[in-house]
Amino acid sequence: MTFGGDMRLDQYEAFLVELSTELQRYLVSRGARPETAADICQDVFVKALEMDLALPPDKPRGYLYRVAWSTYLDHYRRERRYRELVAQYLVPNQREQVNQQTTGQLAFPFQKLRPKERDLLILRYDQGLSIKEIAMRLGRRPGAVKMRLRRVHQKLKRLMGSEWHE
Structure with missing residues (x-):
């Protein structure tokens, strides 16, 4: 099986692993904890799989970066809300x-x-x-x-x- 022309399945898997690492580094550089970044990246790829989204190697970066960033923002807001409630009560x-x-x-x-x-x-x-x-x-x-x-x-x-x- 090939993806995007000559890319084989094992190459595609390696590409996705590399992309996941890249996304994690991006989120950490934007303030996420490493464990949070890893969880978010896992969630992003699960969402992509659930959507049955076949990501051509030349297209997914922008999309996955946007999904990862918005997922992190949601997580950050939820964490901030819990911190406020815990501090108060x-x-x-x-x-x-x-x-x-x-x-x-x-x-x-x-x-x-x-x-x-x-x-x-x-x-x-x-x-x-x-x-x-x-x-x-x-x-x-x-x-x-x-x-x-x-x-x-x-x-x-x-x-x-x-x-x-x-």
Whole structure:
């Protein structure tokens, strides 16, 4: 099987690996953490595969750069929102305030989280630890930490309902 004239499948795969590395470097140069850049690149290529998009070797760069950048911006905005919420409702010196505050609409969902879930949010968004660093600290695999964090995000969205602005 050939792609774009004389390019064979193994050459095309090598091209995609090189392009992925290039995209990761681009995102890191624009402020992304290396692990975030790797995740975003993986997501971008999965999206391209899900769309059944056959990318000719002379065309995908611009498209994939745009998709990677917009995906990173979405990720950055979501991370910033979590940092703001954690700083407001979970930072250790404010925990007592959260526990005493019963009328705050946004404080309520944070009260409903288990202590381990709150601690996970603090490690990630207040202390700024990477998934790998959190995994080492908790004695877990990075994939398990990532999944727990995703579940906490989903729980918060459910609890916050219309107050969640992502």
